[in-house]
Amino acid sequence: MASLDDLKKRIASVKSTQKITKAMKMVAAAKLRRAQESAEKGRPYSEKMNNVILNLSNGISDKENAPKLLSGTGQEKTHLCVVMTSDRGLCGGFNSNIIKKAKSYFAKILDEGKELKIITVGSKGNDQLKRVYGDKIIENISFKESKNANYFDADKVGKMVIEKFEAAEFDVCTIFYNQFKNVITQIPQAQQIIPLNNEGEENSSEESYEFEPDEDEILSNLLPKNISTQIFKAMLENSASEQGSRMSAMDNATRNAGEMVDKLTIEYNRSRQAAITKELIEIISGAESL
Amino acid sequence: MSEEFKVEIVNPEKSFLVKDDVSEVVVPAFEGEMGILKDHISIISFLKPGIIKILSKSGDENYYVEDGIVEFKNNNLSILTSTIFNLADMDKSKQQDLLKQAEEEANKTDINDQSKYLADQKLEVLKTLN
Numbered sequence: 001m002a003s004l005d006d007l008k009k010r011i012a013s014v015k016s017t018q019k020i021t022k023a024m025k026m027v028a029a030a031k032l033r034r035a036q037e038s039a040e041k042g043r044p045y046s047e048k049m050n051n052v053i054l055n056l057s058n059g060i061s062d063k064e065n066a067p068k069l070l071s072g073t074g075q076e077k078t079h080l081c082v083v084m085t086s087d088r089g090l091c092g093g094f095n096s097n098i099i100k101k102a103k104s105y106f107a108k109i110l111d112e113g114k115e116l117k118i119i120t121v122g123s124k125g126n127d128q129l130k131r132v133y134g135d136k137i138i139e140n141i142s143f144k145e146s147k148n149a150n151y152f153d154a155d156k157v158g159k160m161v162i163e164k165f166e167a168a169e170f171d172v173c174t175i176f177y178n179q180f181k182n183v184i185t186q187i188p189q190a191q192q193i194i195p196l197n198n199e200g201e202e203n204s205s206e207e208s209y210e211f212e213p214d215e216d217e218i219l220s221n222l223l224p225k226n227i228s229t230q231i232f233k234a235m236l237e238n239s240a241s242e243q244g245s246r247m248s249a250m251d252n253a254t255r256n257a258g259e260m261v262d263k264l265t266i267e268y269n270r271s272r273q274a275a276i277t278k279e280l281i282e283i284i285s286g287a288e289s290l
Numbered sequence: 291m292s293e294e295f296k297v298e299i300v301n302p303e304k305s306f307l308v309k310d311d312v313s314e315v316v317v318p319a320f321e322g323e324m325g326i327l328k329d330h331i332s333i334i335s336f337l338k339p340g341i342i343k344i345l346s347k348s349g350d351e352n353y354y355v356e357d358g359i360v361e362f363k364n365n366n367l368s369i370l371t372s373t374i375f376n377l378a379d380m381d382k383s384k385q386q387d388l389l390k391q392a393e394e395e396a397n398k399t400d401i402n403d404q405s406k407y408l409a410d411q412k413l414e415v416l417k418t419l420n
Contacts, residue, residue, distance in 0.1 A: 038304070151302040213336070218335075
């Protein structure tokens with residue numbers, strides 16, 4: 001049995017851990033509110049963008065000559081996966097969930113004998129993936145310096161993806177991120193951004209548009225922007241998810257630490273009592289023997 | 291019947307402006323300025339750097355944009371843009387900053403014709419503001 005002193009020290013250390021997790025929870029809660037707000041405010045833009053593209057691609061007359069970003073290269077040999085994770089740890093299952101989702105997708109692609117290339121955004125994802133898929137990772141980007149997700153960073157990633165697409169380095173591009181549902185639920189998502197996957201979303205309006213300049217030019221301008229927008233959306237969702245996930249993880253940790261303190265305190269009191277009883281027995285039996 | 295329609299301006303960070311008592315909007319479309327009134331035909335177009343004028347009952351507003359997409363449909367005008375400033379909030383120093391940036395951009399030699407054109411446009415618009 002641990003000595004009284006040891007128990008005292010442990011209680012003190014668990015208590016200070018609890019203080020840290022509590023503080024982290026508070027910080028995450030404050031950041032979450034901001035991140036959630038910007039994620040929600042960012043949604044209209046990406047939705048509108050998607051709508052416009054949907055309308056455009058429906059209206060396009062010459063499907064054969066549609067821009068490659070929309071229709072794809074015609075084959076599916078090389079897959080590029082952009083895995084978006086956080087730069088910081090201690091956020092529960094946030095990163096592992098994305099990685100798990102991504103890994104199962106990777107396995108599927110490799111099973112089909114296709115080529116795989118990976119871009120990791122955020123250092124945690126890189127850390128987890130480089131052990132198994134180290135040779136497949138072609139780029140690793142991290143935005144440790146930027147405090148909040150901003151469009152400028154997203155645009156950088158977007159431009160890189162497009163550059164690689166134009167250099168014919170891949171055929172299909174998928175991004176992985178966590179969609180923020182609420183504080184306790186974040187859903188890992190795999191979203192294909194090249195070629196644009198609009199099937200399943202039936203557009204009811206058959207209205208014809210007037211285009212200025214013509215469809216092709218608009219599309220070829222719009223599609224690269226859409227890539228950046230989608231990545232930006234993913235970044236916003238991710239940052240809200242990260243904070244939410246961290247908040248609930250730290251909440252759990254605080255609660256667990258509290259339980260542990262209670263348990264240790266009981267043990268401490270018990271052993272203190274035991275020591276007193278032992279001393280009493282010794283005194284009494286000593287007196288009796290006289 | 292009223293001659294008003296709804297306009298919505300969104301940028302990636304947020305929904306920038308929503309107004310539903312607008313009588314006319316003038317946008318700097320790629321191929322020239324374009325005035326949009328109620329019951330305009332559905333249209334999708336691009337913006338070049340310029341001034342968006344919004345005319346409404348509650349007063350006129352002017353915004354400076356650098357790029358964007360306009361979509362008009364069913365008397366809903368959506369403007370998607372990544373850079374937008376309300377001219378009323380824009381002070382001289384901000385204008386000077388933008389002007390300086392635009393000048394640098396326009397003086398670059400290693401850019402293609404289209405970005406050169408856009409940079410020149412930007413410069414011109416900013417100069418007229420000052």
